Amino acid sequence: MRIYPQLFLRDLKVSMKRWxxxxxxxxxxxxxxxxxxxxxxxxxxxxxxxxxxxxxxxSLLASLISMQNIFKPDLINGSLEQLVLSRHSLNGLIFIxxxxxxxxxxxxxxxxxSLIASAYYVTGIDIIKVMLTVLLSTTTLVNINSLAAALTxxxxxxxxxxxxxxxxxxxxxxxxxxxxxxxSILGLDSSGPFYFLTGMMLLSFSxxxxxxxxxxxxxxx
Amino acid sequence: MQSGVLQLQSAxxxxxxxxxxxxxxxxxxxxxxxxxKGNNGSGKTSLxxxxxxxxxxxxxxxxxNHSPIDDIGSNYYQHLAYLAHxxxxxxxxxxxxxxxxxxxxxxxxxxxxxxxxxxLKQSMNSPVANLSNxxxxxxxxxxxxxxxxxxxxxxxxxxxxxxxxxxxxxxxIAAHLSDNGMVITSTNREEAVPTTNLEITMS
Numbered sequence: 309m310r311i312y313p314q315l316f317l318r319d320l321k322v323s324m325k326r327w328x329x330x331x332x333x334x335x336x337x338x339x340x341x342x343x344x345x346x347x348x349x350x351x352x353x354x355x356x357x358x359x360x361x362x363x364x365x366x367s368l369l370a371s372l373i374s375m376q377n378i379f380k381p382d383l384i385n386g387s388l389e390q391l392v393l394s395r396h397s398l399n400g401l402i403f404i405x406x407x408x409x410x411x412x413x414x415x416x417x418x419x420x421x422s423l424i425a426s427a428y429y430v431t432g433i434d435i436i437k438v439m440l441t442v443l444l445s446t447t448t449l450v451n452i453n454s455l456a457a458a459l460t461x462x463x464x465x466x467x468x469x470x471x472x473x474x475x476x477x478x479x480x481x482x483x484x485x486x487x488x489x490x491x492s493i494l495g496l497d498s499s500g501p502f503y504f505l506t507g508m509m510l511l512s513f514s515x516x517x518x519x520x521x522x523x524x525x526x527x528x529x
Numbered sequence: 530m531q532s533g534v535l536q537l538q539s540a541x542x543x544x545x546x547x548x549x550x551x552x553x554x555x556x557x558x559x560x561x562x563x564x565x566k567g568n569n570g571s572g573k574t575s576l577x578x579x580x581x582x583x584x585x586x587x588x589x590x591x592x593x594n595h596s597p598i599d600d601i602g603s604n605y606y607q608h609l610a611y612l613a614h615x616x617x618x619x620x621x622x623x624x625x626x627x628x629x630x631x632x633x634x635x636x637x638x639x640x641x642x643x644x645x646x647x648x649l650k651q652s653m654n655s656p657v658a659n660l661s662n663x664x665x666x667x668x669x670x671x672x673x674x675x676x677x678x679x680x681x682x683x684x685x686x687x688x689x690x691x692x693x694x695x696x697x698x699x700x701x702i703a704a705h706l707s708d709n710g711m712v713i714t715s716t717n718r719e720e721a722v723p724t725t726n727l728e729i730t731m732s
Contacts, residue, residue: 314630315630317630321622322621325621326621382619389613389617392583393582395606529583529585
């Protein structure tokens with residue numbers, strides 16, 4: 309069982325060495341999310357109405373711009389093959405890879421989203437709810453992304469194809485995530501969207517690694 | 530060393546209707562060394578990848594102890610150490626970190642004499658990206674030698690190696706074979722390989 313913590317540590321260490329790749333996603337997130345307060349800053353009601361979609365959209369863009377980094381470098385240096393040839397279950401190994409990728413690429417977004425939320429006149433407990441929404445939606449998005457990245461590993465310029473796979477799968481997350489933030493800020497009962505997001509997160513973390521592992525086996529052939 | 534039998538039965542591989550190889554069969558037992566010879570592009574790497582289960586055969590089957598390797602999965606992979614064209618090292622990490630996080634390592638207290646023999650001791654703390662091609666190749670070879678697995682599969686192991694390292698590698702292969710291990714080597718440098726009883730020439 310030592311292999312799982314080992315792979316986890318290795319991937320975190322490697323992503324620290326490739327920090328500029330991961331910073332790209334965060335810069336994208338901050339840029340997109342901060343543009344709206346800068347342009348249309350003073351109207352508090354308007355800000356409250358758009359923060360939901362903006363948060364989700366910037367998370368999506370941030371994950372889009374860096375999603376190739378999850379498997380492509382490992383495919384090129386050959387360590388992905390060794391993962392497939394390991395005596396351990398590939399599903400488990402991929403789960404660990406996705407988890408450590410989420411920590412290095414999306415956990416910073418959760419932290420930064422609290423600062424961005426205050427630029428949208430969001431205060432108090434609502435900031436926590438914004439962070440929770442970003443946390444729940446990025447965990448789901450990272451699973452969808454890794455599946456799309458694995459499916460297109462063998463394609464030389466996968467940009468358009470990957471987006472086509474991603475779009476329908478991530479749409480529900482965007483809709484329910486925006487609603488979760490909107491309802492929280494308006495003071496309505498937001499438990500419905502949050503239940504949905506949590507469900508999607510659990511579903512994607514249980515099925516995502518299996519589907520991704522399968523896609524990797526096909527792509528590596 | 531506990532060993533098994535690797536069998537390839539009338540294997541054929543087509544890629545996009547194009548024939549890569551056809552009707553190849555062999556039995557590999559403990560102590561056997563199979564050499565796959567052939568020019569560039571003759572299908573050596575494809576054959577080796579099918580033996581590792583990375584590429585699916587169009588016809589025929591790969592058997593480990595008389596069971597298809599796709600069915601037994603990890604029971605096969607726990608015996609297999611595969612050196613690909615790429616060295617499977619992570620360029621951002623140092624050689625020592627690559628060793629620490631190597632997924633196939635079974636024993637923590639391995640002797641590091643392989644690194645000494647390959648003259649890698651002084652490079653242990655430099656990132657793999659800074660090593661020369663030959664040094665990375667030797668590092669990847671040492672991981673296989675230290676893996677403690679019974680079936681070693683090498684794709685062009687002699688590429689970029691200096692003559693001293695070739696001699697040492699052949700010594701380790703001979704030692705592994707006499708320990709009842711199995712080795713499969715593909716090469717187009719026939720002068721480097723020791724003579725063996727099993728040989729396939731691809732064309």
